[in-house]
Amino acid sequence: MRLLLILLVITPVIFTNCSTKKMRQKASNEAFRANPPSAGTPPEINLGKHSMFTLDNGLKVIVVEDKKLPRVSMQYLIDVPPVKQSEYAGYIDLTAEWLLKGTEKRSKTELDDAIDFMGAKLSSRSDGLAASCLTRYKEDVMGIMAEVIRSPKFDEAEFNKIKNRTQSAIMASSSDPDFIAGNVSKVIRYGQSHPYGEIMTLHSLERINPMICKGYHKNYYRPNVSYLAIVGDITESEARALVEQCFGDWEPLERPLAGPKLPVFPDRTKLYLVDKAEAPQSVVRLTYPMELKYTANDRLAAMVMNTILGGFFNSRLNLNLREDKGYTYGVRSGINADQYVGYFSISGSFGTDVSRLVVEELLKEMNDLRLNKVSEEELERARQYMMGTFARSLERPQTIAQFALNQARYGLGSDYYESYLDRLAAITVDDIQAAAIKYLRPQNASILMVGDAERLKNDLKDLPEINDIVFMDKEGNTLDQEKYILPTGLDGRDVLARYIENIGVTDSVALNTLLIESEGTLTDIPLRSTSWFRHPQTMKQVISSQGQTMQELLYKEDKVIMTQMGQVQELTGEAATDQNWMAYILPEQYILGSGYEVKLKDVEQINGKPHYLVEVSGMASFPVKFYFDVETGLKSRMSYIVAMGNQLSEQQTDYSNYREVEGIKFPYRSAITGQAMPAPLILNVKRILVNPQIDDEVFNQ
């Protein structure tokens, strides 16, 4: 037995699966494993030390010495109330970026070279700058930071570069639903007239000029409204000497500073929709502003309440929507204090098909915390989690600097953090309910969803808790809702008739034959398409590339003949009927004269504009959908099913860029997308001939 044991130890790889199983079983059964082990003695939690001093010019400096790693970080913070930027929204950000583009002493190139050579980091944001470096470079980096803050070059060529790049960055982000949700939720929460509700747009960016930025810098980058926090491998006396040297002779400027007014608080719960067509998920933000100052007596109770609701993995929202229902990768809530106006927010991304259930559950969880007390156990779990989070945060010396900064800025009192754990221990289940009643407002919330607006509108329309549905664009501007309500007294045939009239086809201007030549590309391959139409129902299309015919389509009588790379396929019967309506010069006119069912189904959004959806049934074995711009009456989209070999495949054609030829409007650009296509096919019309002579031979096979 003993021998065997030794063998096992030396050559574990020879175990057969079976004996491994037995050993696993044996280990599994060891008694000590059955229950979690009991705790040792809790370690003492010590808050690190900081020192603070103020220069004669008013610059307040916080120093936290930490020798563990050979590095130093510096944070410069401007502590002024938010400034209203109005139609120039974004200029404060641009100012911060401009600072990094050169100083009076160094060009941008020299500045970048110096920072990168040291392996250091220097960045800026609207309320200040941050830098970090290896200990041996701390003097150089602080010197550069002071130069950047105090004597930027403000080169106008660099300013224009920033504007160009910012324009691209806004565009790059404009298809990111999280970015959109972040922007629009700010607008919804505070309103466009509150400084917190201002977002940079392409329009506001356009208006920003160098003067405003220089003005902001001159007035607000001043020592008497600023903090400098220095953390790491540096002593207080070293820091003091360095700061004095770099910032000692910086001129202060006193100016009156006023905080913003309170925003308007929502009087009922509304749903806001931003369209991202066919998005697989909806990005959801439930939010509202509220008065919650850092010094509020019940702030800690509100934070614990929020932890229970959505502040950690085991929160009610996450357990319900992720772990029980699998609707999301994760959902969180946050309750945020602020000197002027705080806010509450729930955020997550959820499958489009469960949006209604998600809204119901969010509101239900909020109500539940208001109506019922949490259990002692649930409170204890959240409390312990927060205590642990506090202890973990102390690993970073920057936390101590942050604590000192918060105490100074918000008047938190000198024992605020020392007493944090004791105060946390004293929170009761009654405190939690009181905080929920005060701060959770399911009746006065704004619920933003960035996703497939059409589906969301239909899925969410009769929720009892929702008073209104507001459509918004990506910048938080309200879209005219009226346009999305189906008008009474209008039917599908009216919409078709209006289209025919609007493109200019009348009894006197008729279309008998038509030739369209277009060019385009499909996955980099240049294509040319030529289509001939003859009234009523004959059509031929030839698609070629670099002189070679790739595909021919002939719609003639009741047949559809497809020739692809020499292979001929003929569709007859239903397969042909399903497609040969496309051979009409104006299918809409043909439909009007037919007995098919024509229904005005809905008003949907395409490219941010309302469109009538007209569905025609009976013409093919599946309904064909037409979309007409409500405003112009022109057709923007058609969606249908085509046969590709033996497979049925959805296809969609988008029309745009209408131009007039001999009094009739034609779309000069069409984009065809489909399940069976490797990439979208974009065709741009090169030539259109109205009522040309077409040789009969064209329509011969």
Add this chain to the structure above:
Amino acid sequence: MNRICIAAFFLIMSLTSIAQMKPITFEEYTLDNGLDVILHRDDSAPIAVVSVMYHVGSKDEDKDKSGFAHFFEHLLFEGSRNIGRGEFFNMVEKHGGALNANTWYDRTYYYVILPSHRLNLGLWLESERMLHAKVDEKGVNTQRKVVSEERSQMYDNRPYGTLLEETMKRAFTVHPYKTSVIGNMDHLANADTTDYQRFYETYYIPNNAVLSIAGNIDIEETKSLVEQFFGTIPAGKTPVRNSVVEPPLAGEVRDTVYDNIQLPAVVHAYRTPAQGADGYYAVMMLSKILSEGESSRLHRSLVDEQQLAVQVMNMPLPLEDPGVSLSVGIANVGIDARQLEEAMDQEIDKLHNELISEREYQAVLNQIENDMVNQLSSVAGIAERLANYKMYFGDANLINTELERYKSISREDIRKAAQQYFHRDNRVALYFLPKPQ
């Protein structure tokens, strides 16, 4: 029984240092069952991290089960013989801890950070996960949905979110790196109990893992806890690795992807050596030269001087088999992909033809040193670095000495690597273009 064999452990105390920095001291040994253990003491905060790195990632999946390794990571939070569904997170959080895991092509990493007096809880939880994890039907079905939402959120519904996936599937023809870690949602629907069992028995075994513990711990006490919780877990068969060797790219692979984006992006994925292999460090340094900081070559030339791009970067993927280094540029408004690509190529051509300057070379070393220092700013970071160096390089002490490897690379080596790897026949060139409206 394992107690008898304590002498068989081998111990290493690490004392080597890199310039200016206090070395990270640690103890390293292997249990009889093959589990590598690394212990690092750091008393600066009252916390401890317990982590286990399993040498299994998406590259070990069956072809028709792509995404399985990551899905399995989700399942391993579902519980064990002694831990009910949902209790894994609960036990950690209600004791003030935090936990998470992540899956990569080559490995899966789990960690728990706890107040240091709950170190034993962390060890117990990880031993439960290694010894007798358990998952029920509800757990499987829920996590399948969660992972599908994860995929939508992180990949499909995010601009450029599928960039890596689209690139890798063209950069590899036979090697499993060609499939993304998140994988195929349909494949996950087909995975069943037998698959879970087999995957667990094959890879979640002590002799395929590194247990890395760091923080406010007593080394001797921790050793005996490790022995108690992990010592009797039996070793398994050494996993047989899928040893697919990817042939060289037979010329440039070029393609276009249409996505819900506004600005075109150009991706160049150059095939590069495996982590630690010849040429690897030079490739890492090339990345800094190309895109670290505003003065880096791609940034200065494309973003600043020519204003062709809103963003550029070069990212070598850390992989244990030969991998790729990705250059990505996102075009400015009005700039087309081809224009941007030409400018990217010009910068690469310069690296072929001229040595980088002495100053650039020194800057790169400073940047790497700075990165290395920053990676040591948390015990969680240290535990992961140690496990990483142990698993991939067989040498945890690289946490102290890796900088020397970088210093041994010369400017000539860097040029040679640029010539050898960063050339057209050795890359995938991918255009990401806006889907037409």
